[in-house]
Amino acid sequence: MQSMLMHTKMELRLFFREIIGLFFVFVMPAACFYFFGKMFEVQRTDMSEYFSQFIPGMIGIVLFTSGFFIIGLQAVIDRERGVYKRLKGTPLRPAFVLQAIITKGFFAVFAGTLEIIIIAKLAFNAPLVINVAQFVMALVLSSCAFFAIGFIVASVARRFQSGMAIGFVTLYPMMFLSGATIPVESLPSSMQTVTAVIPLKYAVHLLQNGWSGKLFTSSSIVDVIVLSVIVGLGIVISRKYFRWDIV
Secondary structure, X not given: OHHHHHHHHHXXXXXXXXXXXXXXXXXXXXXXXXXXXXXXXXXXXXXXXXXXXXXXXXXXXXXXXXXXXXXXXXXXXXXXXXXXXXXXXXXXXHHHHHHXXXXXHHHHHHHHHHHHHHHHHHHHOOOOOOXXXXXXXXHHHHHHHHHHHHHHHHHHOOOHHHHHHHHHHHHHHXXXXXXXXXXXXXXXXXXXXXXXXXXXXXXXHHHHHHHXXXXXXXXXXXXXXXXXXXXXXXXXXXXXXXXXXXX
């Protein structure tokens, strides 16, 4: 237990030294939130309804960047550096390493979520009418789904360059076709069809339902099923293909 706690602390310390992860989890979502908030706030009359959709949407971006950059890409980097290979020579069990990585991911998600909420209040004086319990449940399930995606990325990307390529290819569809920044119903009908294959769409919608206290309604069923399937696929694929060493 002590070795697990020590490794978790080490992962959290290293978290603050990785510029790429910090940028995509804290700087980029915050900047996008402020930019799009200023762009659209003057067009809205019901600010409470607007922010109840917009805030969870931007928290969805934090989920994606945490899952990809903090979990997936960082695992690729650590594997390339030989971190996991060295850990194999210690009494630390792989399950403890996995637990530390996931703990770091949840830390990034909750810290990024808090940042978005603070910006909403200070920069926009947004009314924060939130069902905390339902939102946290939606956030945990959505986080698990994107952590699973991160481990899938770490399983298929053997090098940092290939991991970054996957990240940049998926970043813009996740941002603009998921409802995180632009409502799905505002997109052209042809693009709305494409959104069905965007995982973040289901996380954003579930977070919006949780925020508004509608988590336990029929409109959340598809989101829960899709995100749960992603978690299951992540576990299966990672168990089969994830490697602690560069092969």
